[in-house]
Amino acid sequence: MQRTSSCRYQHTFQLVTVAGAPGSKGPIIPVTNGNVVALNGQVIQTNYCGVYENFAYEILDQQSNLLLKGIATGTEVFTNISVPPGPTPKVLAISFATQGWNDTQAWKGTYPQYCPTNNDNQALDYSMTMQIGSAVYPLVTIVHYTKGNFNGTLNVTAAITKP
Amino acid sequence: MKKGLSKVNMTKPIAATLSLIVWFAGVQTTPNASAQAPVSSTSSAGVLPGLQLRGSTQTMFATLIKEAGLSGGAAGSNQGCSRPPVRDVSIPAGTNFENAIALVAKLGPGSKWNVQGGVVVLLPDGVVPPLLQVQIQSFTWNKSMPVREVLDRIRQLPEVTGAAAKLGLAEAPFEGGASSICLRGSCGEEARPQVVETEQNVPLVALLNRVAQAHQAVWDYSEFRCERGILFSLGVLAE
Numbered sequence: 001m002q003r004t005s006s007c008r009y010q011h012t013f014q015l016v017t018v019a020g021a022p023g024s025k026g027p028i029i030p031v032t033n034g035n036v037v038a039l040n041g042q043v044i045q046t047n048y049c050g051v052y053e054n055f056a057y058e059i060l061d062q063q064s065n066l067l068l069k070g071i072a073t074g075t076e077v078f079t080n081i082s083v084p085p086g087p088t089p090k091v092l093a094i095s096f097a098t099q100g101w102n103d104t105q106a107w108k109g110t111y112p113q114y115c116p117t118n119n120d121n122q123a124l125d126y127s128m129t130m131q132i133g134s135a136v137y138p139l140v141t142i143v144h145y146t147k148g149n150f151n152g153t154l155n156v157t158a159a160i161t162k163p
Numbered sequence: 164m165k166k167g168l169s170k171v172n173m174t175k176p177i178a179a180t181l182s183l184i185v186w187f188a189g190v191q192t193t194p195n196a197s198a199q200a201p202v203s204s205t206s207s208a209g210v211l212p213g214l215q216l217r218g219s220t221q222t223m224f225a226t227l228i229k230e231a232g233l234s235g236g237a238a239g240s241n242q243g244c245s246r247p248p249v250r251d252v253s254i255p256a257g258t259n260f261e262n263a264i265a266l267v268a269k270l271g272p273g274s275k276w277n278v279q280g281g282v283v284v285l286l287p288d289g290v291v292p293p294l295l296q297v298q299i300q301s302f303t304w305n306k307s308m309p310v311r312e313v314l315d316r317i318r319q320l321p322e323v324t325g326a327a328a329k330l331g332l333a334e335a336p337f338e339g340g341a342s343s344i345c346l347r348g349s350c351g352e353e354a355r356p357q358v359v360e361t362e363q364n365v366p367l368v369a370l371l372n373r374v375a376q377a378h379q380a381v382w383d384y385s386e387f388r389c390e391r392g393i394l395f396s397l398g399v400l401a402e
């Protein structure tokens with residue numbers, strides 16, 4: 001990963017336990033004509049058919065301590081997408097003193113036309129860049145996600161592959 | 164482009180009237196600090212500090228919009244089946260908001276920006292994509308409803324699904340999304356007022372702009388040319 005600032009920013013992010021996601025991961029939820037619901041209770045998709053799971057993250061400094069000061073604008077980064085085009089990267093404001101972020105990973109679409117078929121699935125790598133002050137910093141953590149239909153079973157997996 | 168959905172070029176009349184506002188000298192300002200800031204019709208002295216940006220044209224555009232406390236929309240038409248490339252942009256200190264947006268817009272092939280009713284919009288070649296021109300007969304929504312849910316309901320309106328089918332557009336897979344969450348203490352989240360609005364006989368792009376403005380969000384519309392057909396996605400880029 002390239003750096004774009006004169007300063008290295010070896011910050012990472014980690015999974016964090018929150019309500020609805022004990023152990024930082026929500027349940028794997030197969031849906032047939034229902035809603036996709038984020039950890040804050042907001043409905044983000046209706047009439048959905050497929051599978052999804054919520055994850056909760058927070059940012060750490062170089063010493064792996066929680067970062068508790070400052071405000072950033074985070075932008076999601078997706079790479080190594082097995083089935084393009086991949087997700088729309090979201091831009092979100094994060095106040096480190098109180099906030100982390102919820103990443104909802106889902107696959108696939110509106111019921112009934114876009115239900116996942118057998119072995120219809122997606123794999124990708126996930127990270128974030130943080131706009132802090134006048135500089136932008138890529139975080140070093142990468143999460144590898146898989147999601148969709150695997151031999152007839154709907155599933156989502158997440159594994160931190162770096163660092 | 165299919166018959167009946169003519170091109171609309173909205174760049175010229177609007178771009179001339181644009182000028183903004185306040186740029187926050189510290190990028191670490193509270194994102195909602197200027198929720199009510201108008202898009203002024205006069206030049207602004209507000210300028211940016213030096214700024215490094217990284218992302219696609221759309222995400223850098225959304226970052227600038229959010230940092231300025233504005234609302235916006237970004238439409239993109241990709242010639243292939245992948246998202247636009249990630250780039251790095253350096254905005255020199257002293258650049259004003261309009262020039263910063265123009266600098267970012269230049270990175271997208273043919274991307275042009277304008278302002279529609281106070282909403283900053285990025286369009287491919289300054290042209291509203293055919294699906295966004297479809298006329299919405301009536302849409303009732305509650306402003307307290309989360310913006311992602313509102314846009315999802317708009318995407319499923321019969322006028323939209325019908326026009327998408329006529330245009331040969333298929334839905335891109337829904338893959339989720341991110342949002343900030345409160346982990347500790349008070350995050351200052353206020354309940355939004357229960358205000359029900361009904362929009363009638365408006366083009367889809369105007370409806371999206373009204374929703375974005377009500378939520379101080381940035382909508383996203385993208386088309387992709389994939390082996391399995393032309394896919395589209397309609398959702399929220401920033402909120």
